[in-house]
Every structure is written in structure tokens, then in C-alpha cells.
Amino acid sequence: MSDALINGLAGAGGGIIAQLITYPLQTVNTRQQTERDLKKEKRKHGTIELLCQVVKHEGWGRLYGGLLPSLAGTAASQGVYYYFYQIFRNKAEAAAIERRKLGLGDGSVGMFSSLLVAALSGCVNVLLTNPIWVVVTRMQTHIKTSKKPMAGQTLLRNPDEAILAAADEPPPYGTFHVVQEVYDEAGVLGFWKGVFPTLIMVSNPSMQFMLYETMLKKLKQSRSLNKNGNTGITALEIFFLGALAKLGATVVTYPLLVVKSRLQAKQHTTGDKRHHYKGTLDAILKMIHYEGFYGFYRGMSTKIVQSVLAAAVLFMVKEELVRGARFLLTKNAINTVKSKPP
Template sequence: MTSNLPPLVQAFSGAVGSATANAFSYPLDLVATRIQTTSSRRLKGFHGILLALNHILKTEGWSGLYDGIGTDTAATLLSNFLYFFFYSFLRKFVVKRKGLLPKHGSRKSVLLSVSEELAIGFISGVASRAISTPLSVITVRLQTATEGEDAEGELDADEGDKEVVQRRKSSSTPSVIVKSIYQEQGLHGFWRGFSTTIILSLNPAITLLLFQMYRKFATHGCKAQARTGAPNPLSAFPGAAFPNAISTTLLYPLILAKTRLQVHRRNGNSNISMATIWERTFKNERWAGIYQGLEAQIVKGFVSQGVTMMIKQRIELAIVALILRARLSRPPVRV
């Protein structure tokens, strides 16, 4: 995605970067999920993030900030490995078919058309998430397992019976969650919200398109970076973080609907749809409800995507350095 290195190298570096970023940003991810699945009017804006964090710490302790991190890390590793592999493989294929391969020995990447970049990112996103969605569904259930059982899944940031919360938490292990999902909806339940996820595959596609454009701008005028076609790891952070914030804002109503579909387990209603979610939310909370939790999602995405690309870039540069060192250490061929 960010270089002409082999797909497996890019997949490995991207997966490691994503898993590391996930460890940094997971509490924000958990808070974003809980805010997205509540109808509480108090959890609005950045103040709502602090209230949610305070509620979790007060009722669950520090460990509560990492509920579900195991399955989420597994989903992150799997999804991002497949995503970066598919993306780099398809992109290299398209570049080769168009006869745009860089000269031998050059690591400079080629910027394709907007439609081609979006199409490659979209297809890669759908393929990777089709496999990792079950783990994502389990993660969302684990993240919201301590919420009350009211119809709207409301999280009260002011009150919280610690004993009740701990009882819910202790009875919500991954195996229990898996059994519950299967009993409620069968195997189909593990892909709940996938139709929305398909559309949301535009999120990384838009992010990577903007990042590719940023790379061209960031490396212009710098001989070392222009030769590799990649910005240094520090400049890669804002180059990935800001595009992610833009794409997240554009697609946020879909993100909200997907999360609420995946967590929905009440009233025995298995026919709830994305349109139903939007209709109910808009009726009760107007546009503010449609964008509930946007701030937490942006902050989480900003940190996660920025760290991912920064680490991925550093790993790729290290691999390139090892390759060059190996070539230079080879004895000259005698004629």
C-alpha cells in the first residue's frame, strides 16, 4: 500500500502496526462503542468521553478499559493482514497491467486514478472484513456486556451499581458471548451488520487514497524520500491520521448503525435494520443522535491510524535497509 515491497511484507508490517496501535487506542475504541450504543443525552461531545471513562473506572476499574481486547486484537491482526495483502497485491497487479511499474531498484510508488485507488481499497476492505467480522461482533458484545438491559442499551455515566456491573462482567466471557449470539441468530448472527460493513469499506479506501496523495506532496523536494516514494515515519502519522478523520466524519452514520446492529440483542427483534436504527435515532434525538460518539470515534481513529502507518513505515524502511545491506555485503562476481 505504501511501497512496492512484496504483498507479504506489507501485510506483515501493516498487521504489526495495527495491533500496536490497537493497544494504544483500545480504551478510546471501547468508549466510542459504548457511547454509540447509548441513548444517554449526557454522553455528548468530548465531555461525554470523560464521563464514560469515569463511569468505567468507577464501576469496573482499569481492567474495564480493556474488556474484549483479546478478540479485538485478533480481529485487528487478521483484518489488517488480509487488507494490506489484498491491497498491495491488487495495486501491484493494476500497476503492472497499465505498464506503470517503476524502474528496477526503485521503491517509488505510482499514484493511480481516484476511481482505481478507491476500487482497490474497497475490494480489499470487503474481502478482509468478510473473514474478520465474526471477531468484531464478539468484541462489540464484550465491550457492551456491562450495560443495562433497557430497550435502548443506555449507559448512565452518573450512576452505576458496581456489584451489578461486576456480576454482568463475570458472566460475559467470550465463550458465553459466542453461545449467546448463536442461540439468538444462528451462524448468521456472527456477520450481523456486514451489509453496512461492505459500504464502510470505503472508509479505508478513502483514507488510503488521501494518504497516497499526501505521500506525493510530502516527498516532493526531498531527494531521499522522493527516491523511496515514502515519507519518514513521523510525517506518516499526520498523513494517515487526518485522512482517517475526514473519511470517518463522512461515513459516521454508517459506523453508528453498524455498531448498534451488532450489539442489538434485546426484545427478540432480529429484523432490525440499518434504516430502523436511523429512523429510531433521528426520531428520538434528531441529527445529534445520528452523530453520537463522533468525537470519540475521530480521536480513536486519529491515534490508531496514525500509529499504524508510522510503525508500518518504520518496519518497511528497516526491511529495505536489511535488503540493501545484504546486497552490499555480497562478494563481487568475478568474470
């Protein structure tokens, strides 16, 4: 099994576990990003308040709206990203070794090369998986309407009335329904809504991996000078390195994430045109004009908690899975050699 494939599968596994742990926060954050209050309206919903509102009015299940396509998207995204990241990384390391032979550099991959490798991997990932995230965003921002009788109303006793009332209930908002809805609105191209700001946002994982690789490299160098002989990196240290790297990247690129969510959420073509975006530039200009620059940072505190926790879990699980896979492969190879007759 190739090193790229090991990293791809480990990244997918780590991404799924991180997604399961932090998904309710992701749902809340997507709703915060797509709120379209005018700048004169100071009212905003905090993370805990919005969590309680969703549970109270829509049920616990809505916090996991779009979970299945999101898990598929996470597995695909992390698998694709880590697979191509390792391929590009191997090429960058080979190029660095060749440059050292020519007397240029120390043979290690520099910060710019790490940034370029992460950016290329991110672009491939975005182009292949954007349709999944359009579906996930629609499902996360869908508001489930309740047909429970209000105070003072009487329950329907007539079977015919009950049938008519049930007919008024909205259909289940499942994956197939969302796919059909997006296709009816904009055809195949509708599944690539928000792809432009998302492509720009490859700078987020690029910064994340650049910071992570740089901190990991310095920690390993520091450990190599340790006289006690302890040169290993623990899972907890990987957790904190991943958290710090994601925190720095998220703060810088968050406005692009808000614009992407606005474009991928369902567009209401009727009514207030201030809430309808024709494209990336139109969304940016309308948000500045009607909401001010605050609009680009809606829900950032929620996103920081969710993304930092998810990234830390992902890095920790991914490194442990890679380490375990390599150990098993090495053990199997040794057993195979021992079992061969002399």
C-alpha cells in the same frame, strides 16, 4: 518474501500497537454509539466523564474488555487488508504502465484506481473478519454489574449465605461466552450482523488510503524537486499524513459506524421495541424517529481522537516495519552473493 506479505505483516504489527495505545478510547466510543437516549433527553456523557464512570463502577479492566479478540481482529484485519491492498495495487500499477505504453496517462495510479483498490481490499477484509468484531462489540458494551454492599447493608457472615450470594454473581463475560450467546441468538448468520453497513463503510479506509496516497505522492514529488537532495519521508511526516487522511474519512462515514455498532451490540428483544433493530434500514429509521440526526453522531469527537491517533501510529509503525524488513532482506541478499565462491 513477497512485497504483499511484507506489507501484510507490517500492517498487522502496526495495527496491534495502535490498538494497544487507543483501546480505552475505543471502548468508551462504542458505549457512546450504543446509548439509546430519546431525542428529548439532552443528557449525554462526555469522553472523560464516561471513562471515570467505567473505572469507578466497573474497574480499570472494563476499559480493556474484549482486548484479546480485538487484537486478534486487528492483526487479522490489517494483515488481510494490507496483503490484498498490495496485490491489487501491484495490478493497478502494472495496468497503469501498460496504458502509458499505449500513450495513455503518465504511468502512475490515479485517484479513482486508488479508491477502487482500497474498496476491493476493504470488502475482502470485512467478509473475512466481521465475526471477530461482533464479539468485540458485545464485550465492549457489556456492563459489569457490581455486587458490593450498598451503604447501610451488612456483609454476609454466614458461609451458606456467602455461597448463595456468590451463585448470584454473573458468569465471566469472556470470548467463549459471547460466541455461544451470538450463536444461540441468531445461529451462524449472527456473526455477520452489521455486515451491510460495514461493507458500505469500506469507503472509510478507501477514502483514507486515497487521501493518504495522494498526499504522499504530492509530498514525494515536492521532495524530488528539492535542490538540497533530501527526498526521504520521515516517520513524523507519515504520522501526520495518516492522521489527516483518517480525519477526513471518519467525518464522512461516522453515521454508518454508529448503525453498525447498534446492530452488533446485544439486542434486547423484550421491553422497549424502540431499542430493538431488525436490520440496517429499521435501525436507521428508528434512530431518526426517536433520536433525531444527532443519534448518528454520538461520540464522534471521541472517535476522531481515537481513530486519528490509531491511524497515525499505524501508518508510522507500518512504514518503519516495511522499511526495516526490506533493508534486512536486501542486506541478506548482498551477504549471500558475497559469500558465494567465485
